[in-house]
Amino acid sequence: MNLDWIIAEAGTIGTLFLWHFGLSVVPVLLSLVLAIPLGWLAHRSGFMRPFWLGLAGLFYTIPSLALFVLLPLVLHTRILDPINVVVALTIYALAMLVRTVADGLSTVSPETLQAATAMGYRPAARFLRVELPLAVPAITAGLRVAVVSNVSIVSIAALIGTPQLGSLFTQGLQLRFLTPIVTGIVLCIVLAALLDLAVVWAGFRLSPWNRSNK
Amino acid sequence: MKAIVAKRLAEVAAALGGASARATSARKVAIGSDCSSQGIIIWNAKTTSLRMINRLITPSSGSISIDGEPTEKMDVVKLRRRIGYVIQHAGLFPHRTVVENIATTARLSGVTRPKALATARELLDRVGLGGEFANRYPWQLSGGQQQRVGVARALASDPQLMLMDEPFSAVDPVVRTQLQDEFLRLQRDIGKTIIMVTHDIDEALKLGNQVAMLRTGGTLAQVATPRQLLAQPADNFVADFVGRDRGYRFLGFAGTADAVRLVSEPTVRLGATVDEAKAAALGRWVLAVDDHERPLGWVDLDRPFTHVRQDGLNLSGTLSAQGEPLRALLDAVLSAPSGRGVVTDADGRLLGTATLASVSSVLEDGRSRDWAEAQP
Incomplete structure (x- = not known):
């Protein structure tokens, strides 16, 4: 380990860390916004539910490098545009979160739903005020997996030149220099742990009623 | 299909015949919510008939009206907001505190949040729970306490008509007796038209002013006061249902000591x-x-x-x-x-x-x- 190198490169490393942070968080937030209506549709689709959830899961099997390379052709963006990475990672997170949301909605007891309907909730209000809040613990659990796995997938984008902590790996390999690689790994783990904590905290704040929070 | 629907409507008619309602025919049922009485239905699939009243289940033919207004012409959400609904296991919202749960129906009827919460606190007291329960979540309550909150929630919008679907069947016998006694006390205070479904004959005899008994298949066996039901069962079905101890049960209606x-x-x-x-x-x-x-x-x-x-x-x-x-x-x-x-x-x-x-x-x-x- 070469501490002088770390001190000398601190500014660059900081920038890469922020990029990595942004590229990990933005796609998960985008996919969550999309996964709520899509998960609801899958949840409501009766016998077609396994089909839709299977289809969503299929996107996760696309090799990430292939997706990074192909997206510019589909989106007509430049190959170095970070938008490509954001879109690719949103697709991956979405593949996970659609199932998470559908499963979360199915944890809500039918008795509770029936009581809500009988009391005179309209369908949209029932979804927003009863079903979704009750699905928060399950969605939080899925979101933690999505966020952490996103942190690791982001580093692959170094291969197509998008700046983030993965750039430290390619740099280290090219220079046969271990310090950047170790620094990158440590910062990735720190970032994943911080984001995981943030999701847990948000889930806790959104479900004070959850008995496992006590 | 039509036969089934007609039977089910007959069920509703029977149930309501027991409350302050008239069954003008097997296909038309009228509920009046102007006077206070409890009707009780006994039958295994009778939940269906309650759900027809607030249109959780839609009858494909026939008509149910409340205070002269046919329910099928009403906005279904507004209809449900007019009717209190209590179910087995209470069906409380796990993510809301006790007062928030109770305030729900008042909020849905358009009452402001502070006012709804104030009403909720009053009702909490009324159903025999102290203020210390106000900010607890449903999982922190016993079954009997949850059921009281369920009743308070149905009362919060001050409905004239209440439907109760086996409200006391999921709690132990001691708590059930307490809840029944409180139900009678509450009913003396508030005077609502209540249609309750139960499979417990003793509960029906204790709580009902009128008890409607239905045969398997939904045909009406008898509508009568509890006293008449015991003293003059219409047929063997009713006689069997009120049971071997009916001589002893009748003492509950045979005057006082x-x-x-x-x-x-x-x-x-x-x-x-x-x-x-x-x-x-x-x-x-x-x-x-x-x-x-x-x-x-x-x-x-x-x-x-x-x-x-x-x-x-x-x-x-x-x-x-x-x-x-x-x-x-x-x-x-x-x-x-x-x-x-x-x-x-x-x-x-x-x-x-x-x-x-x-x-x-x-x-x-x-x-x-x-x-x-x-x-x-």
């Missing part, structure tokens, strides 16, 4: 010596009372003791309060080790005792005057 002649009972206080107890006693047993003349239990003079002590008392005898049905008095007589049933006033103070002979003479008297025809 007031007609029974009471004998004054000698008593001892805690701390009395064995000689004092023997001097007072009429036989083997003597009744111990506290300083306010409230019965504590029976002292057995055949057992060796020096002073009357709380832990030496026989507690097997039940108490019957003045004004309670003969059923309670007979139970007190049968359960007392001395064979003398203890009767107290409303404050629990000893009035006297009754023997089996005195109860049975009142029963014989009543039979000769034909109870079935007499009004309670």
Whole structure:
């Protein structure tokens, strides 16, 4: 380990860390916004539910490098545009979160739903005020997996030149220099742990009623 | 399909025939919510009929109207907001505190949040839960407490009509009796039209002004007051349903213990010596009372003791309060080790005792005057 190198490169490393942070968080937030209506549709689709959830899961099997390379052709963006990475990672997170949301909605007891309907909730209000809040613990659990796995997938984008902590790996390999690689790994783990904590905290704040929070 | 629907509507008709409702035909049912009464249906698939009233299930033909207004013409959400609904296991919202749960129906009816929460706190008190429960979540309550919150939630929008679907069946027998007693007290205070479904015949007889009994298949077997149901079951189905103990159950409706002649009972206080107890006693047993003349239990003079002590008392005898049905008095007589049933006033103070002979003479008297025809 070469501490002088770390001190000398601190500014660059900081920038890469922020990029990595942004590229990990933005796609998960985008996919969550999309996964709520899509998960609801899958949840409501009766016998077609396994089909839709299977289809969503299929996107996760696309090799990430292939997706990074192909997206510019589909989106007509430049190959170095970070938008490509954001879109690719949103697709991956979405593949996970659609199932998470559908499963979360199915944890809500039918008795509770029936009581809500009988009391005179309209369908949209029932979804927003009863079903979704009750699905928060399950969605939080899925979101933690999505966020952490996103942190690791982001580093692959170094291969197509998008700046983030993965750039430290390619740099280290090219220079046969271990310090950047170790620094990158440590910062990735720190970032994943911080984001995981943030999701847990948000889930806790959104479900004070959850008995496992006590 | 039509036959089934018609049957189900007949079910509704039967249920409502029991409340303040008229079944103008098997296809048309009218509910009036202007007077207070409870109707009770007994049947295994009867939940369906309740759900037809608030249109959780839509009848494909026929019509149900409330206060002259056909429900199928109403906005379904507005209809449901007008009707209180209580279900088994309460169906509380797990993510809302007790007061928030109760306030839900008021909020849905357009009441402002502070006002709804104030109403909720009042109702919490009314259903016998203290303010300390206000900010708890449903999982922190027992089954009986949840059920009370469920009733309070249905009341918060001040509906004229309430539907209760086996509201007390998921709690243990002791809590169930408490909830039933509170239901009767609450109903005296608030006076709603309540249509309740239960499979428990004793509950139906205890809570209903009118009880509708339905056969398997949804046809109406009988609509009657609990008293008539026991004294004059329409057919074997009803007779079987009200059961083997109907003679004993009928005592619940056969007048009060007031007609029974009471004998004054000698008593001892805690701390009395064995000689004092023997001097007072009429036989083997003597009744111990506290300083306010409230019965504590029976002292057995055949057992060796020096002073009357709380832990030496026989507690097997039940108490019957003045004004309670003969059923309670007979139970007190049968359960007392001395064979003398203890009767107290409303404050629990000893009035006297009754023997089996005195109860049975009142029963014989009543039979000769034909109870079935007499009004309670």
